[in-house]
Amino acid sequence: MAAPYPANDPLLSGGFAPIRSEIDCADLVIDGDLPDLTGTLYRIGPNPQYAPRGRYNPLQGDGMVHAFHFENGRVAYRNRWVRTRQWTLERAAGRALFATSGDPRDADASVARVTTDGVANTHVVPYADRLLALEEGHAPIELDPATLETRGPFTFDGRLPRNMSAHPKRDPATGELLFFANFPTRKFDGALGFYIADARGALVRAESIAGPYSALVHDFAITRRFAIFVVCPVTLSLDRLRSGRPPIAWEPARATHIGVVPRDGSTAQTRWYTTGACMVWHTVNAYEDGDRIVLDVCKQQAPAFADVDGRQPETPNLRQYLTRWHIDPEANRIDAQRLSGVVCEYPRIDERRAGLDYRFAYFAAIGGPGTGDPFHRALARFDHVTGAMQTYHAGARRAVSEPVFVARRGATDEGDGYLLATIYDEARNASHLAVLDARDVVAGPIARAYLDHRVPMGFHGSWREAAHV
Secondary structure (H helix, E strand, O other): OOOOOOOOOHHHOHHHOOOOOOOEEOOOEEEEOOOOOOEEEEEEEEOOOOOOEOOOOHHHOOEEEEEEEEEOOEEEEEEEEOOOHHHHHHHHHOOOOOEOOOOHHHOOHHHOOOOOOOOOOOEEEEEOOEEEEEOOOOOOEEEOOOOOOEEEEOOOOOOOOOOOOOOOEEOOOOOOEEEEEEOOOOOOOOOEEEEEEOOOOOEEEEEEEOOOOOEOOOOEEEOOOEEEEEEOOEEEOHHHHHOOOOOEEEOHHHOEEEEEEEOOOOHHHOEEEEEOOOEEEEEEEEEEEOOEEEEEEEEEOOOOOOEOOOOOOOHHHHOOEEEEEEEEOOOOEEEEEEEEEEEEEEEEOOHHHOOOOOOEEEEEEEEEOOOOEEEEEEEEEEEOOOOEEEEEEOOOOEEEOOOEEEEOOOOOOOOOEEEEEEEEEOOOOEEEEEEEEOOOHHHOEEEEEEOOOOOOOOOOEEEEEHHHO
Protein backbone atom coordinates (compact mmCIF):
# COMPACT_ATOMS: atom_id res chain seq x y z
CA MET A 1 0.00 0.00 0.00
CA ALA A 2 1.48 3.36 -1.04
CA ALA A 3 2.37 5.69 1.82
CA PRO A 4 1.13 9.32 1.77
CA TYR A 5 3.50 12.12 0.84
CA PRO A 6 4.81 14.07 3.87
CA ALA A 7 2.27 16.83 4.54
CA ASN A 8 4.84 19.10 6.19
CA ASP A 9 7.29 19.21 3.28
CA PRO A 10 6.71 22.44 1.30
CA LEU A 11 8.33 20.86 -1.77
CA LEU A 12 5.68 18.13 -1.77
CA SER A 13 2.59 20.24 -1.08
CA GLY A 14 0.56 23.04 -2.63
CA GLY A 15 1.76 23.86 -6.13
CA PHE A 16 4.61 21.35 -5.76
CA ALA A 17 2.40 18.44 -4.71
CA PRO A 18 2.78 15.42 -7.01
CA ILE A 19 -0.13 13.93 -8.92
CA ARG A 20 -0.54 10.16 -9.00
CA SER A 21 -2.48 9.76 -12.24
CA GLU A 22 -1.67 9.56 -15.92
CA ILE A 23 -4.47 11.33 -17.76
CA ASP A 24 -5.74 11.73 -21.32
CA CYS A 25 -8.21 14.48 -22.19
CA ALA A 26 -9.12 14.92 -25.84
CA ASP A 27 -10.72 18.34 -25.53
CA LEU A 28 -9.90 20.84 -22.77
CA VAL A 29 -12.42 23.56 -21.91
CA ILE A 30 -11.28 26.79 -23.60
CA ASP A 31 -11.98 30.33 -22.43
CA GLY A 32 -11.11 33.12 -24.87
CA ASP A 33 -9.92 33.20 -28.46
CA LEU A 34 -7.50 30.37 -29.14
CA PRO A 35 -5.01 31.33 -31.88
CA ASP A 36 -4.39 29.28 -35.00
CA LEU A 37 -1.66 26.98 -33.65
CA THR A 38 -0.95 23.41 -34.68
CA GLY A 39 1.62 21.59 -32.60
CA THR A 40 2.43 20.47 -29.08
CA LEU A 41 3.73 22.17 -25.97
CA TYR A 42 5.71 19.78 -23.78
CA ARG A 43 6.53 20.54 -20.16
CA ILE A 44 8.49 18.44 -17.68
CA GLY A 45 9.25 18.41 -13.98
CA PRO A 46 9.69 16.21 -10.90
CA ASN A 47 6.74 14.10 -9.81
CA PRO A 48 7.80 11.28 -7.44
CA GLN A 49 5.45 8.34 -7.83
CA TYR A 50 5.93 7.29 -4.18
CA ALA A 51 6.60 9.10 -0.92
CA PRO A 52 10.37 9.71 -0.87
CA ARG A 53 12.83 8.00 1.43
CA GLY A 54 14.49 10.60 3.65
CA ARG A 55 14.80 14.22 2.62
CA TYR A 56 13.27 15.13 -0.73
CA ASN A 57 15.25 17.03 -3.35
CA PRO A 58 13.11 17.88 -6.42
CA LEU A 59 16.15 17.43 -8.65
CA GLN A 60 15.89 13.71 -7.84
CA GLY A 61 12.13 13.33 -8.35
CA ASP A 62 10.75 11.09 -11.10
CA GLY A 63 10.22 13.01 -14.33
CA MET A 64 6.70 13.52 -15.65
CA VAL A 65 5.94 15.00 -19.08
CA HIS A 66 2.80 17.05 -19.77
CA ALA A 67 1.76 17.52 -23.41
CA PHE A 68 -0.76 20.09 -24.70
CA HIS A 69 -1.60 19.42 -28.34
CA PHE A 70 -3.17 22.23 -30.42
CA GLU A 71 -5.13 21.33 -33.54
CA ASN A 72 -8.27 22.61 -35.28
CA GLY A 73 -9.10 25.08 -32.51
CA ARG A 74 -8.91 22.44 -29.78
CA VAL A 75 -6.37 21.54 -27.11
CA ALA A 76 -5.83 17.93 -26.02
CA TYR A 77 -3.81 16.98 -22.94
CA ARG A 78 -1.77 13.93 -21.96
CA ASN A 79 0.73 13.28 -19.17
CA ARG A 80 3.08 10.36 -18.58
CA TRP A 81 5.89 9.46 -16.23
CA VAL A 82 9.19 8.78 -17.95
CA ARG A 83 9.73 5.04 -17.50
CA THR A 84 13.30 5.14 -16.26
CA ARG A 85 14.91 2.08 -14.70
CA GLN A 86 14.44 3.69 -11.29
CA TRP A 87 10.73 4.33 -11.91
CA THR A 88 10.19 0.78 -13.19
CA LEU A 89 11.85 -0.89 -10.20
CA GLU A 90 9.89 1.24 -7.74
CA ARG A 91 6.61 0.59 -9.54
CA ALA A 92 7.24 -3.15 -9.25
CA ALA A 93 8.07 -2.79 -5.53
CA GLY A 94 5.13 -0.50 -4.80
CA ARG A 95 7.30 1.93 -2.83
CA ALA A 96 10.29 4.24 -3.10
CA LEU A 97 13.64 2.47 -3.27
CA PHE A 98 16.12 5.14 -4.34
CA ALA A 99 17.36 8.12 -2.33
CA THR A 100 15.99 11.48 -3.46
CA SER A 101 18.17 13.28 -0.91
CA GLY A 102 21.37 12.65 -2.85
CA ASP A 103 22.71 10.60 0.07
CA PRO A 104 23.03 6.95 -1.04
CA ARG A 105 22.57 5.86 2.57
CA ASP A 106 18.87 6.76 2.24
CA ALA A 107 18.37 4.13 -0.49
CA ASP A 108 16.93 0.68 0.09
CA ALA A 109 19.58 -2.03 0.42
CA SER A 110 18.03 -3.92 -2.52
CA VAL A 111 19.20 -1.22 -4.98
CA ALA A 112 22.59 -0.49 -3.44
CA ARG A 113 24.45 -1.70 -6.55
CA VAL A 114 21.85 -0.81 -9.17
CA THR A 115 22.96 1.54 -11.94
CA THR A 116 20.13 3.79 -13.05
CA ASP A 117 19.54 5.86 -16.17
CA GLY A 118 18.51 8.90 -14.13
CA VAL A 119 15.18 10.59 -13.48
CA ALA A 120 14.77 12.58 -16.73
CA ASN A 121 12.97 15.52 -15.12
CA THR A 122 14.63 18.81 -16.14
CA HIS A 123 13.97 19.59 -19.80
CA VAL A 124 12.14 18.05 -22.75
CA VAL A 125 13.46 18.91 -26.22
CA PRO A 126 12.42 17.94 -29.76
CA TYR A 127 15.43 17.06 -31.92
CA ALA A 128 15.89 15.23 -35.23
CA ASP A 129 12.33 13.80 -35.23
CA ARG A 130 12.79 12.65 -31.64
CA LEU A 131 11.63 13.88 -28.25
CA LEU A 132 14.30 13.80 -25.54
CA ALA A 133 13.79 14.05 -21.78
CA LEU A 134 16.91 15.50 -20.20
CA GLU A 135 18.64 15.94 -16.85
CA GLU A 136 22.21 16.64 -15.73
CA GLY A 137 23.76 13.32 -14.79
CA HIS A 138 22.70 10.83 -17.47
CA ALA A 139 22.03 10.37 -21.17
CA PRO A 140 18.69 11.59 -22.55
CA ILE A 141 15.64 9.35 -22.48
CA GLU A 142 13.83 9.22 -25.80
CA LEU A 143 10.01 9.46 -25.80
CA ASP A 144 7.41 8.96 -28.49
CA PRO A 145 6.32 12.53 -29.41
CA ALA A 146 2.65 11.57 -29.78
CA THR A 147 2.02 8.95 -27.09
CA LEU A 148 4.83 9.93 -24.66
CA GLU A 149 5.75 6.25 -24.46
CA THR A 150 9.31 5.79 -23.20
CA ARG A 151 11.64 4.39 -25.86
CA GLY A 152 14.77 4.29 -23.70
CA PRO A 153 18.18 5.99 -23.40
CA PHE A 154 19.39 7.95 -26.44
CA THR A 155 23.19 7.88 -26.81
CA PHE A 156 23.80 9.13 -30.36
CA ASP A 157 24.49 5.56 -31.56
CA GLY A 158 26.72 4.92 -28.58
CA ARG A 159 28.97 7.94 -29.16
CA LEU A 160 27.81 9.89 -26.11
CA PRO A 161 30.27 8.80 -23.40
CA ARG A 162 28.01 9.29 -20.39
CA ASN A 163 25.80 12.27 -19.58
CA MET A 164 24.37 15.34 -21.30
CA SER A 165 23.33 18.72 -19.99
CA ALA A 166 19.68 19.74 -19.81
CA HIS A 167 20.09 22.91 -21.90
CA PRO A 168 21.24 22.08 -25.43
CA LYS A 169 21.24 24.91 -27.96
CA ARG A 170 20.03 24.56 -31.54
CA ASP A 171 21.67 26.74 -34.18
CA PRO A 172 18.75 28.18 -36.20
CA ALA A 173 20.90 28.45 -39.35
CA THR A 174 22.46 24.97 -39.43
CA GLY A 175 20.10 22.90 -37.29
CA GLU A 176 23.10 21.71 -35.26
CA LEU A 177 22.56 20.82 -31.62
CA LEU A 178 25.31 22.01 -29.27
CA PHE A 179 25.48 20.73 -25.71
CA PHE A 180 27.83 19.89 -22.87
CA ALA A 181 28.29 17.54 -19.95
CA ASN A 182 29.27 18.57 -16.44
CA PHE A 183 31.46 16.01 -14.60
CA PRO A 184 31.74 13.92 -17.80
CA THR A 185 34.14 11.42 -16.21
CA ARG A 186 33.13 11.80 -12.53
CA LYS A 187 36.67 12.94 -11.72
CA PHE A 188 35.36 16.29 -10.42
CA ASP A 189 38.41 18.03 -11.85
CA GLY A 190 36.57 20.94 -13.51
CA ALA A 191 36.45 19.36 -16.97
CA LEU A 192 33.41 19.87 -19.20
CA GLY A 193 32.45 17.68 -22.14
CA PHE A 194 31.61 19.68 -25.28
CA TYR A 195 29.55 18.15 -28.10
CA ILE A 196 28.03 19.07 -31.46
CA ALA A 197 25.45 16.94 -33.27
CA ASP A 198 24.19 17.59 -36.78
CA ALA A 199 20.56 18.20 -37.75
CA ARG A 200 20.03 14.49 -38.53
CA GLY A 201 21.02 13.28 -35.05
CA ALA A 202 24.65 12.26 -35.61
CA LEU A 203 27.30 13.31 -33.09
CA VAL A 204 30.04 15.06 -35.09
CA ARG A 205 32.22 16.54 -32.35
CA ALA A 206 33.15 15.43 -28.84
CA GLU A 207 35.89 17.18 -26.88
CA SER A 208 36.88 18.04 -23.32
CA ILE A 209 37.28 21.56 -21.94
CA ALA A 210 39.62 22.17 -19.02
CA GLY A 211 37.59 24.30 -16.61
CA PRO A 212 38.90 26.42 -13.71
CA TYR A 213 37.46 24.24 -10.91
CA SER A 214 34.76 21.66 -10.19
CA ALA A 215 31.44 23.53 -10.08
CA LEU A 216 27.72 23.28 -10.77
CA VAL A 217 27.36 24.41 -14.40
CA HIS A 218 23.76 24.20 -15.55
CA ASP A 219 23.51 26.20 -18.78
CA PHE A 220 25.61 27.82 -21.52
CA ALA A 221 25.13 29.99 -24.62
CA ILE A 222 26.15 30.07 -28.26
CA THR A 223 26.91 32.67 -30.92
CA ARG A 224 27.65 32.13 -34.62
CA ARG A 225 31.30 31.33 -33.88
CA PHE A 226 31.51 30.48 -30.18
CA ALA A 227 30.12 28.46 -27.29
CA ILE A 228 30.18 30.34 -23.97
CA PHE A 229 30.37 28.74 -20.51
CA VAL A 230 29.76 30.46 -17.18
CA VAL A 231 31.54 28.71 -14.29
CA CYS A 232 30.42 30.14 -10.95
CA PRO A 233 32.01 29.31 -7.56
CA VAL A 234 29.37 26.85 -6.36
CA THR A 235 31.95 24.12 -6.01
CA LEU A 236 31.74 20.37 -5.56
CA SER A 237 34.43 18.78 -3.38
CA LEU A 238 34.90 15.09 -2.65
CA ASP A 239 37.36 16.05 0.11
CA ARG A 240 34.59 17.95 1.89
CA LEU A 241 32.26 14.99 1.46
CA ARG A 242 34.81 12.56 2.92
CA SER A 243 35.35 14.80 5.94
CA GLY A 244 31.62 14.99 6.68
CA ARG A 245 31.15 18.54 5.40
CA PRO A 246 28.70 19.57 2.66
CA PRO A 247 30.05 18.52 -0.75
CA ILE A 248 28.52 21.61 -2.41
CA ALA A 249 29.57 25.03 -1.09
CA TRP A 250 29.78 28.68 -2.11
CA GLU A 251 33.42 29.80 -2.53
CA PRO A 252 33.27 33.43 -3.72
CA ALA A 253 37.06 33.88 -3.48
CA ARG A 254 37.36 31.68 -6.59
CA ALA A 255 35.44 34.30 -8.65
CA THR A 256 33.30 33.62 -11.72
CA HIS A 257 34.95 32.51 -14.95
CA ILE A 258 33.53 32.79 -18.47
CA GLY A 259 34.98 30.48 -21.11
CA VAL A 260 34.74 31.27 -24.82
CA VAL A 261 35.18 28.17 -27.00
CA PRO A 262 35.55 28.40 -30.80
CA ARG A 263 32.93 26.30 -32.57
CA ASP A 264 35.22 25.65 -35.53
CA GLY A 265 38.48 25.34 -33.60
CA SER A 266 39.89 23.26 -30.78
CA THR A 267 38.83 23.47 -27.14
CA ALA A 268 42.53 24.06 -26.47
CA GLN A 269 41.86 27.56 -27.86
CA THR A 270 39.33 28.31 -25.11
CA ARG A 271 39.84 31.74 -23.55
CA TRP A 272 38.78 32.34 -19.95
CA TYR A 273 37.72 35.70 -18.53
CA THR A 274 37.25 36.47 -14.84
CA THR A 275 34.59 38.59 -13.14
CA GLY A 276 33.22 39.04 -9.64
CA ALA A 277 31.69 36.06 -7.85
CA CYS A 278 28.02 35.50 -8.70
CA MET A 279 25.68 32.67 -9.65
CA VAL A 280 24.05 32.10 -13.03
CA TRP A 281 21.72 29.16 -13.48
CA HIS A 282 20.31 30.20 -16.86
CA THR A 283 21.59 32.19 -19.79
CA VAL A 284 19.20 34.20 -21.95
CA ASN A 285 21.11 34.56 -25.23
CA ALA A 286 24.45 35.67 -26.63
CA TYR A 287 25.69 37.27 -29.84
CA GLU A 288 28.74 38.87 -31.40
CA ASP A 289 29.10 42.65 -31.60
CA GLY A 290 32.15 43.08 -33.76
CA ASP A 291 35.02 41.50 -31.82
CA ARG A 292 33.08 41.68 -28.56
CA ILE A 293 30.58 39.17 -27.23
CA VAL A 294 27.32 40.16 -25.57
CA LEU A 295 26.00 37.63 -23.05
CA ASP A 296 22.68 38.06 -21.23
CA VAL A 297 21.98 36.05 -18.07
CA CYS A 298 19.75 35.85 -15.00
CA LYS A 299 22.26 36.63 -12.25
CA GLN A 300 22.31 36.22 -8.47
CA GLN A 301 24.85 37.82 -6.17
CA ALA A 302 24.97 34.48 -4.33
CA PRO A 303 23.19 31.10 -4.55
CA ALA A 304 21.23 29.31 -1.85
CA PHE A 305 24.25 27.35 -0.64
CA ALA A 306 26.30 27.90 2.49
CA ASP A 307 29.98 28.75 2.22
CA VAL A 308 32.68 26.33 3.33
CA ASP A 309 32.30 27.57 6.92
CA GLY A 310 28.54 27.01 6.95
CA ARG A 311 27.50 30.67 6.60
CA GLN A 312 24.31 31.19 4.63
CA PRO A 313 24.07 34.03 2.08
CA GLU A 314 22.02 37.12 2.85
CA THR A 315 18.49 36.66 1.51
CA PRO A 316 18.43 39.68 -0.86
CA ASN A 317 21.52 38.32 -2.63
CA LEU A 318 19.47 35.35 -3.85
CA ARG A 319 17.29 37.51 -6.09
CA GLN A 320 17.84 37.06 -9.81
CA TYR A 321 18.05 39.95 -12.25
CA LEU A 322 18.54 40.28 -15.99
CA THR A 323 22.17 41.23 -16.47
CA ARG A 324 24.25 41.91 -19.59
CA TRP A 325 27.95 41.09 -19.83
CA HIS A 326 30.15 42.60 -22.53
CA ILE A 327 33.17 40.37 -23.08
CA ASP A 328 36.04 42.32 -24.65
CA PRO A 329 38.85 40.01 -25.86
CA GLU A 330 41.16 42.89 -26.77
CA ALA A 331 40.96 44.49 -23.32
CA ASN A 332 40.70 41.05 -21.66
CA ARG A 333 37.84 42.19 -19.45
CA ILE A 334 34.12 41.88 -18.77
CA ASP A 335 31.79 44.81 -18.17
CA ALA A 336 28.48 44.11 -16.42
CA GLN A 337 25.18 46.01 -16.56
CA ARG A 338 21.91 45.20 -14.78
CA LEU A 339 19.16 45.74 -17.35
CA SER A 340 16.06 45.60 -15.15
CA GLY A 341 15.06 45.88 -11.51
CA VAL A 342 12.36 43.22 -11.92
CA VAL A 343 13.23 39.88 -10.33
CA CYS A 344 13.10 37.25 -13.09
CA GLU A 345 14.17 33.73 -14.02
CA TYR A 346 13.48 30.91 -16.50
CA PRO A 347 14.38 33.03 -19.55
CA ARG A 348 13.27 32.20 -23.08
CA ILE A 349 13.57 33.92 -26.44
CA ASP A 350 12.24 33.61 -29.97
CA GLU A 351 14.62 30.75 -30.72
CA ARG A 352 14.96 31.80 -34.35
CA ARG A 353 17.32 34.44 -32.87
CA ALA A 354 19.45 32.04 -30.82
CA GLY A 355 23.09 33.13 -31.04
CA LEU A 356 22.13 36.32 -32.89
CA ASP A 357 21.44 39.93 -31.97
CA TYR A 358 17.90 39.97 -30.62
CA ARG A 359 15.30 42.30 -29.15
CA PHE A 360 12.93 40.38 -26.85
CA ALA A 361 13.37 38.06 -23.87
CA TYR A 362 10.60 36.39 -21.86
CA PHE A 363 10.62 35.37 -18.19
CA ALA A 364 8.80 34.05 -15.17
CA ALA A 365 8.99 37.04 -12.84
CA ILE A 366 8.12 38.57 -9.46
CA GLY A 367 8.91 35.87 -6.90
CA GLY A 368 11.40 33.10 -6.46
CA PRO A 369 14.67 32.98 -4.48
CA GLY A 370 15.28 35.87 -2.11
CA THR A 371 11.73 37.25 -2.31
CA GLY A 372 10.02 35.23 0.42
CA ASP A 373 7.77 33.61 -2.18
CA PRO A 374 8.74 30.23 -3.68
CA PHE A 375 6.61 30.89 -6.76
CA HIS A 376 6.87 33.30 -9.65
CA ARG A 377 3.64 35.27 -9.97
CA ALA A 378 4.10 37.07 -13.29
CA LEU A 379 5.05 36.57 -16.92
CA ALA A 380 7.30 39.19 -18.43
CA ARG A 381 8.80 40.47 -21.67
CA PHE A 382 11.96 42.59 -21.79
CA ASP A 383 12.54 44.88 -24.79
CA HIS A 384 16.23 45.58 -25.44
CA VAL A 385 15.32 48.57 -27.63
CA THR A 386 13.19 50.43 -25.07
CA GLY A 387 14.74 48.93 -21.93
CA ALA A 388 11.25 48.19 -20.55
CA MET A 389 10.14 45.05 -18.72
CA GLN A 390 6.46 44.45 -19.50
CA THR A 391 4.68 42.21 -16.96
CA TYR A 392 1.40 40.38 -16.52
CA HIS A 393 0.74 39.58 -12.85
CA ALA A 394 -1.29 36.37 -12.61
CA GLY A 395 -2.38 37.01 -9.00
CA ALA A 396 -1.16 36.42 -5.47
CA ARG A 397 -2.56 32.87 -5.39
CA ARG A 398 -1.45 31.86 -8.87
CA ALA A 399 2.00 30.54 -9.82
CA VAL A 400 3.38 30.70 -13.37
CA SER A 401 5.73 28.41 -15.24
CA GLU A 402 8.50 29.33 -17.63
CA PRO A 403 6.95 30.90 -20.77
CA VAL A 404 7.63 29.28 -24.15
CA PHE A 405 7.52 31.44 -27.29
CA VAL A 406 5.68 30.16 -30.37
CA ALA A 407 5.77 32.14 -33.63
CA ARG A 408 2.52 33.15 -35.26
CA ARG A 409 1.78 31.08 -38.37
CA GLY A 410 3.66 32.63 -41.31
CA ALA A 411 5.25 35.38 -39.17
CA THR A 412 8.90 36.26 -39.77
CA ASP A 413 9.39 39.23 -37.43
CA GLU A 414 11.02 38.48 -34.08
CA GLY A 415 8.48 38.33 -31.26
CA ASP A 416 5.41 38.06 -33.50
CA GLY A 417 3.72 35.16 -31.79
CA TYR A 418 2.49 33.80 -28.48
CA LEU A 419 3.69 32.86 -25.04
CA LEU A 420 2.49 29.55 -23.58
CA ALA A 421 2.72 28.93 -19.84
CA THR A 422 0.95 26.82 -17.26
CA ILE A 423 -0.57 28.66 -14.31
CA TYR A 424 -1.36 26.90 -11.03
CA ASP A 425 -4.45 28.35 -9.32
CA GLU A 426 -4.39 27.74 -5.58
CA ALA A 427 -8.11 28.45 -5.25
CA ARG A 428 -8.97 25.64 -7.70
CA ASN A 429 -5.99 23.45 -6.76
CA ALA A 430 -5.72 23.00 -10.51
CA SER A 431 -3.81 24.44 -13.45
CA HIS A 432 -4.61 25.93 -16.80
CA LEU A 433 -2.58 26.64 -19.91
CA ALA A 434 -2.42 30.35 -20.62
CA VAL A 435 -1.88 31.77 -24.12
CA LEU A 436 -0.64 35.36 -24.30
CA ASP A 437 0.06 37.61 -27.26
CA ALA A 438 3.83 38.03 -27.00
CA ARG A 439 3.55 41.58 -28.34
CA ASP A 440 1.24 42.65 -25.48
CA VAL A 441 2.07 40.68 -22.34
CA VAL A 442 0.45 43.24 -20.02
CA ALA A 443 -2.97 42.42 -21.50
CA GLY A 444 -2.78 38.92 -20.02
CA PRO A 445 -4.05 35.69 -21.55
CA ILE A 446 -6.08 35.84 -24.74
CA ALA A 447 -7.10 32.22 -24.13
CA ARG A 448 -6.95 29.63 -21.35
CA ALA A 449 -7.26 25.84 -21.57
CA TYR A 450 -8.44 24.40 -18.25
CA LEU A 451 -7.33 21.20 -16.54
CA ASP A 452 -9.18 19.53 -13.68
CA HIS A 453 -5.93 18.86 -11.85
CA ARG A 454 -2.68 20.67 -11.13
CA VAL A 455 0.49 20.50 -13.16
CA PRO A 456 3.08 20.40 -10.35
CA MET A 457 5.54 23.26 -10.57
CA GLY A 458 8.34 21.98 -12.77
CA PHE A 459 11.26 23.19 -14.80
CA HIS A 460 11.34 23.59 -18.58
CA GLY A 461 9.43 22.95 -21.78
CA SER A 462 9.45 23.16 -25.59
CA TRP A 463 7.14 23.64 -28.55
CA ARG A 464 7.06 21.21 -31.49
CA GLU A 465 5.32 22.07 -34.72
CA ALA A 466 2.68 19.58 -35.87
CA ALA A 467 4.58 18.81 -39.05
CA HIS A 468 7.03 16.91 -36.84
CA VAL A 469 4.51 15.02 -34.71
